[in-house]
Amino acid sequence: MFDTGEIEKQITARLSEMAKEIVAIRRDLTDTTRADVITALEVVKSASAATQAVATADLHTSRRAERAAKGLPKRQWDTGVASEIGLARHDSANKGGRHLGFARVLVDEMPHTLARLACGDLSEWRATMIVRDTFGLSRDDRALVDSELCSDPATLMGKSDSQVSATARAAVVRIDAEALVRRASKAVGDRRVTSRPAPDTMAYLSALLPVKQAVCVHATLMRDAAAIVGAGDERTKSQIMADLLVERVTGLSTATAVPVTVNVVLSDEALLGTGSEPAEVEGYGPVPTDLVIRWLHDDDAKNELRRLYANPETGALTAMESKSRGFPTGILRMTRFRDKICRTPWCGAPIRHGDHVRSVANGGDTTFDNSAGLCEACNYAKEADGWTTTPDKNQSGELHSYRITTPTGHQHRSTAPPLPMPMPVRHHRIDISSTEHAVIDILWAA
Ligand SMILES: [Zn+2]
Known part of the structure; x- marks a missing residue:
């Protein structure tokens, strides 16, 4: 046999x-x-x-x-x-x-x-x-x-x-x-609006629409932009179309003055002009720090930039604990910053859930260390019969990691991506601009 x-x-x-x-x-x-x-x-x-x-x-x-x-x-x-x-x-x-x-x-x-x-x-x-x-x-x-x-x-x-x-x-x-x-x-039923990064700190905003609506939106922007160009505006027709789109969606009269909360992770060296490390914008990726500084000084926009501190050696975010079962906003925000995208290897989808790596039913804690950002599909799969996830014993300062075991017994390790590394200084709130708009809210110091 x-x-x-x-x-x-x-x-x-x-x-x-x-x-x-x-x-x-x-x-x-x-x-x-x-x-x-x-x-x-x-x-x-x-x-x-x-x-x-x-x-x-x-x-x-x-x-x-x-x-x-x-x-x-x-x-x-x-x-x-x-x-x-x-x-x-x-x-x-x-x-x-x-x-x-x-x-x-x-x-x-x-x-x-x-x-x-x-x-x-x-x-x-x-x-x-x-x-x-x-x-x-x-x-x-x-x-x-x-x-x-x-x-x-x-x-x-x-x-x-x-x-x-x-x-x-x-x-x-x-x-x-x-x-x-x-x-x-x-x-x-599949109509949707999505955005994805484009080169040179631009991004594509795409809408999948029924053909009638898509043609109507585009034709309206073309018609109105042509009228503005005809009235002597110096912008190109394409630029005006893009500005009109932003103005009409956000309900604001000028596209450049959109009030935003931009979530950015950047190192102190970069902020003080002594480091070359790029800043990390949530939902986009790395951008030059100079650009972030320019946003801070932009008088048209009210800026609130949140900064999260990372371990100066490894770029790992610091921990935070909570007694409650659901993840509080603070931990969720930290998890999103740390993980950036769904933690399942090869997934790449946006984070939808803050998940317990070791489930509460199995004695998992509601801590930053036991949290992982997952997309909807991966969160669902993780709960399926035969799947287990096991947290690694992460030492302080190490990049967060855990193991996924599928029903076939195959194991996959998920490791959080490193973040820009700041100097270990402690502050709670600093003003870096003479205007009142630029306030950096430091949430956790290393
Ligand atoms: Zn996923």
Whole structure:
């Protein structure tokens, strides 16, 4: 009899051997062989994607069966599975969920598409497009599209990304025009406004809107900006459009005088003009300290900058304790500053919850040390059956860290990012400007 544990170990060992072999392919090849290598590796990538999809769907099925057998309620069967897939792929829980959805559709509903992916006729991206474009179809209708597009390798042979997508969409319209209408009404539910950093201390504000509204907002800004340019304003039309957007959203008459609380972490050296360490703006990232100083002196804006102190050696924030079970605002604010984004490795989503690393039920304290900033999906996954998180014994001044163990027993360490390092001076409130606007509120001194 074979030891199945041994056989399973050999599978992963063999895969890493294959990866090493691929990397070690010699470089003194003829150009013909080089082109063949490039093609052969595309097949390897597609085959890997197909096997990943199958393993993903199987893990999901197995996790559900295990929880059903334990008698857990149905709504808990899927909890955390997307996060498990995300961690296994070094991706966020959100992407893990998409990988899982893709795998489920391929394995359960689109066997021909999966087969084309497995043999390298389709790339992972093209298979993803077919799955995406058939979203909203019934299982049977999806099977029809699957068969029409992928049962014969010749159908999609030589087609580009956009041609594959167009062929899939055309099949969907032919089979079920209603599905497209259903998708359109579902898409409206996804409307949202987001912001992300841009270079040179700028940021993008994006709105995903129904097409009518988006066109209307843009056209209104264009029309009104054109009128202002026509009246002799020196700004460009683009600048005026941006200013109008800010003015109308914030309800203020000039875009430059927005009252804000900017949460900034900066070192004393930087503040006194002797250090070159950048400041850290919550929700954006590092910015030059000179810019922060300029904000402080801006007469148009009432500034309140909060500063958090960090350990001068390591950049770790100092601790704070509380007796209450829910995290008080002070600890939450510190946690947000320390963690910046969701603490799960590879996640990168904004923090939504201050979470107990060791849960209160398991004797965890409501302390800064036992807190972690998590996104909604990771917070949810952490509570799922079979997941544990264990705080590390953090010494004072060390970067905060803890271990996550998934139901498969895989461990991932989460370490807080370092902060700009200030000089260890103690103050409670200092004025750094002659104007009354610039007050630095020092919350915790190292
Ligand atoms: Zn997360």
